[in-house]
Amino acid sequence: MRRLVVCTNSLLFLFLAAAPLFAAPPAVKPGAPWLDNRGQRIQAHGGGITVWKGAYYWYGEDRTQSNDPEKRYVACYSSKDLVHWQFRRQVLALADPEHLGPKWVLERPKVFANPRTGKFVLYAHLDDARYKVASVMIAVSDTIDGDYRYVKSFRPLDQESRDIGQFVDDDGSAYLIFESRPTKGFFLAKLSDDFMSVEKTAFIQAPLEGGALVHADGLYYVIGSHMTGWSPNPNVYATAPSITGPWTEFKNLAPPEANNYESQSTMLVKVAGSKKTTVIFMGDIWKPTALWDSRYLWMPLEMKDGSMHLPPPQPWQLNIKTGETSLKP
Ligand code: GAL
Numbered sequence: 001m002r003r004l005v006v007c008t009n010s011l012l013f014l015f016l017a018a019a020p021l022f023a024a025p026p027a028v029k030p031g032a033p034w035l036d037n038r039g040q041r042i043q044a045h046g047g048g049i050t051v052w053k054g055a056y057y058w059y060g061e062d063r064t065q066s067n068d069p070e071k072r073y074v075a076c077y078s079s080k081d082l083v084h085w086q087f088r089r090q091v092l093a094l095a096d097p098e099h100l101g102p103k104w105v106l107e108r109p110k111v112f113a114n115p116r117t118g119k120f121v122l123y124a125h126l127d128d129a130r131y132k133v134a135s136v137m138i139a140v141s142d143t144i145d146g147d148y149r150y151v152k153s154f155r156p157l158d159q160e161s162r163d164i165g166q167f168v169d170d171d172g173s174a175y176l177i178f179e180s181r182p183t184k185g186f187f188l189a190k191l192s193d194d195f196m197s198v199e200k201t202a203f204i205q206a207p208l209e210g211g212a213l214v215h216a217d218g219l220y221y222v223i224g225s226h227m228t229g230w231s232p233n234p235n236v237y238a239t240a241p242s243i244t245g246p247w248t249e250f251k252n253l254a255p256p257e258a259n260n261y262e263s264q265s266t267m268l269v270k271v272a273g274s275k276k277t278t279v280i281f282m283g284d285i286w287k288p289t290a291l292w293d294s295r296y297l298w299m300p301l302e303m304k305d306g307s308m309h310l311p312p313p314q315p316w317q318l319n320i321k322t323g324e325t326s327l328k329p
Pocket of ligand 1 (some may be wrong): 046107108162209227228229230264
């Protein structure tokens with residue numbers, strides 16, 4: 001009898017110890033508050049992802065309510081699975097660097113890791129309250145989550161530049177995507193060897209913002225939103241065989257009445273797994289009167305024969321090794 005009790009207890013212990021192995025992996029929940037390892041809301045709005053040494057780093061606008069209102073902040077988080085995010089630090093806490101005046105703007109920060117110089121180069125949209133300065137700024141760090149030091153601001157290719165996006169191709173070439181209103185389109189601009197300036201690569205005639213690019217299944221896909229400020233609108237995509245084009249007409253990413261599920265594009269993340277290549281749409285659900293409470297809409301895109309579709313948001317899981325995703329009922 002006693003032996004039976006010991007045996008049952010051992011089995012129970014084994015079962016409990018192994019249970020986490022069989023538990024369903026945690027899901028990404030579009031639109032829900034997303035917490036970091038401290039249990040605090042992730043503050044990485046208008047963000048970008050940098051892949052470095054086998055980990056993902058998520059940078060974005062940190063709109064924490066207790067931030068000094070005179071400064072602008074960029075936060076950095078790291079993850080191995082794109083689901084659990086560890087807060088690294090506020091990598092930028094910048095006072096007005098160019099006498100831009102009250103309510104100056106730092107938006108959509110993106111970090112590029114330069115393999116040649118070993119430096120990390122942060123680009124962001126820099127502006128005054130009326131969005132008339134229309135420039136980019138650069139800050140540099142020796143480590144991926146160090147203190148980024150402000151270096152300069154400029155208009156890339158001497159063009160007005162507002163929303164920016166980032167893209168790193170499979171061959172390691174890095175590009176800044178920027179929206180230029182007077183020319184009514186997106187510039188795709190390759191970064192110079194030291195990443196401190198850009199050169200013109202391509203121009204896409206389409207008055208869009210929130211630009212992002214991905215290279216998957218032998219095609220380049222560009223996405224963007226129309227220009228309606230913080231309000232959502234139907235986001236669109238086009239494709240091309242080469243980054244220099246020719247680009248197709250723009251088509252809707254989701255049924256237009258869905259209004260992109262209230263989100264605006266900021267980045268496309270490619271996960272090239274052992275079984276499948278998945279492209280994740282990364283968007284912001286802005287709350288203009290409480291920007292700190294803005295949410296994220298991340299969904300795996302459905303891609304087939306050059307088409308791209310954003311499915312209705314619902315919780316989903318990602319196997320970071322195989323690249324496979326599954327929707328959670
Ligand atoms: C959006 C833009 C945001 C922010 C906002 C301000 O169009 O994508 O990054 O600039 O306008 O109204």
